[in-house]
Amino acid sequence: MKDFEYAAAKTVDEAVGLLASKGDRAKVLAGGTDIIVQLRETGREADLVVDVKKIPELVKYELSPAGGLKLGASVPCYKIYEDEKLKSAYPALADSARIIGGWQIQSRASIGGNLCNSSPAADSIPALIVLDAKCHIAGPGGRRTVAVAEFCTAPGKNVLQQGELLTALEFAPTQKGDGSHYLRFIPRNEMDIAVVGCGAWIRLDASGKTITAARIALGAVGPKPLFAAEASTFLTGKPATPETFAQAGELAKKIATPISDMRGPAEYRTHLVGVLVVRALTKALERATQK
Amino acid sequence: MTKKLHVTTTINGEQTEFLCEARQSLLEVLRETVRLTGSKEGCNNGNCGACTVLVDGLPVNSCLMLGVEAEGCNITTIEGIGETQHLHPLQKCFLEGAALQCGICTPGFIVTSKALLDKHPNPTEEQVRFELSNNLCRCTGYDKIVRAVLEAAKIKQTV
Numbered sequence: 001m002k003d004f005e006y007a008a009a010k011t012v013d014e015a016v017g018l019l020a021s022k023g024d025r026a027k028v029l030a031g032g033t034d035i036i037v038q039l040r041e042t043g044r045e046a047d048l049v050v051d052v053k054k055i056p057e058l059v060k061y062e063l064s065p066a067g068g069l070k071l072g073a074s075v076p077c078y079k080i081y082e083d084e085k086l087k088s089a090y091p092a093l094a095d096s097a098r099i100i101g102g103w104q105i106q107s108r109a110s111i112g113g114n115l116c117n118s119s120p121a122a123d124s125i126p127a128l129i130v131l132d133a134k135c136h137i138a139g140p141g142g143r144r145t146v147a148v149a150e151f152c153t154a155p156g157k158n159v160l161q162q163g164e165l166l167t168a169l170e171f172a173p174t175q176k177g178d179g180s181h182y183l184r185f186i187p188r189n190e191m192d193i194a195v196v197g198c199g200a201w202i203r204l205d206a207s208g209k210t211i212t213a214a215r216i217a218l219g220a221v222g223p224k225p226l227f228a229a230e231a232s233t234f235l236t237g238k239p240a241t242p243e244t245f246a247q248a249g250e251l252a253k254k255i256a257t258p259i260s261d262m263r264g265p266a267e268y269r270t271h272l273v274g275v276l277v278v279r280a281l282t283k284a285l286e287r288a289t290q291k
Numbered sequence: 292m293t294k295k296l297h298v299t300t301t302i303n304g305e306q307t308e309f310l311c312e313a314r315q316s317l318l319e320v321l322r323e324t325v326r327l328t329g330s331k332e333g334c335n336n337g338n339c340g341a342c343t344v345l346v347d348g349l350p351v352n353s354c355l356m357l358g359v360e361a362e363g364c365n366i367t368t369i370e371g372i373g374e375t376q377h378l379h380p381l382q383k384c385f386l387e388g389a390a391l392q393c394g395i396c397t398p399g400f401i402v403t404s405k406a407l408l409d410k411h412p413n414p415t416e417e418q419v420r421f422e423l424s425n426n427l428c429r430c431t432g433y434d435k436i437v438r439a440v441l442e443a444a445k446i447k448q449t450v
């Protein structure tokens with residue numbers, strides 16, 4: 001690996017200044033579990049690596065029943081699933097944090113990093129989409145926010161401009177009757193890349209039987225993680241039953257445009273979308289009715 | 292360009308200073324500069340766990356961390372887990388349970404298992420298998436490793 005300069009920024013402004021000064025020759029270092037491999041193996045080069053883990057606002061999170069969750073972009077995955085309150089408020093997020101790599105990866109890797117790496121198969125992104133996270137971005141031109149469903153643009157690409165840094169992800173407060181789940185299909189038991197990933201979130205009415213809002217998102221079946229809008233809208237006002245879940249699965253299949261590769265042929269992946277949507281909704285329902 | 296950076300850290304309980312290039316991984320620094328060669332390089336890309344060390348008590352793939360990121364950290368390598376005359380129960384159980392063949396994966400398994408037993412003194416088989424999923428072994432087929440870890444947990448409970 002070619003040598004580079006290393007700088008540990010202490011503030012967001014300092015990081016943005018450093019990143020902007022080198023344009024695309026600067027790379028952000030959060031957990032490092034993707035970028036170090038890319039610099040070593042894929043011939044990507046950097047003149048400057050900016051470590052953002054010393055910036056207080058990036059490594060903390062705030063969770064409150066009224067305020068929701070604001071998750072610093074570099075908070076390591078293990079902190080998410082080890083916090084019982086966070087886990088029960090945003091279970092799909094905790095599900096994904098628990099299966100990104102193994103324990104050694106989860107000690108370092110962050111949800112913000114997983115999002116910025118923008119793999120179509122990234123486990124956290126469908127979870128973030130169904131939880132409707134808002135991305136907080138700082139850059140030379142000031143701060144802005146972007147809905148997470150709009151963040152990724154193509155494999156490995158996203159809306160971040162030169163000099164911009166993802167600082168945090170914000171989630172609306174959860175209510176009684178909310179439930180969510182993320183799962184993926186892999187041939188191994190653990191430590192694998194999704195053949196298909198699926199997130200589901202539902203909100204039930206006071207009776208606990210009818211869905212008042214739902215969101216479904218898919219990973220690894222398109223050039224970026226996808227929000228299944230039609231399947232999500234379809235569920236609104238419907239009874240939470242296996243039949244409606246199966247119909248939502250069929251609708252979600254319509255947006256899948258997977259490639260065939262060593263992880264599975266396109267047809268198989270499309271079929272799996274239907275299967276995983278039902279599984280994700282079933283688990284989300286179980287959680288929505290538990291609380 | 293290859294300016295060396297000065298890093299101060301604690302390794303196996305001792306304050307340690309080293310010089311490294313920014314691009315060097317913690318694994319490289321541990322093996323080549325600090326001369327602690329117990330941590331192994333299997334894949335050098337985060338898949339195998341042979342390079343696992345504890346950073347502030349958490350298992351980390353040292354091939355995926357830069358040496359300079361170790362500034363101020365508390366690091367435990369396989370060399371800090373036991374001594375030849377006083378093996379850690381995990382080391383004893385690996386040896387006596389034939390949980391290794393070539394041994395390349397073993398330091399990583401022991402270090403991760405140490406973190407596991409610190410967190411879950413009485414783990415289930417499923418917990419052992421799940422938490423060790425970032426450690427690959429090409430020789431043993433895992434069964435004896437899992438049994439050695441469960442056995443070590445039992446011994447630790449009784450001492």
Ligand code: FES
Pocket residue numbers: 331332333334335336337338339340341342343352353354355
């Ligand atoms: S050598 Fe670090 S994970 Fe394989």
Ligand code: FES
Pocket residue numbers: 390391392393394395396397427428429430431
């Ligand atoms: S004993 Fe050879 S790789 Fe595990």
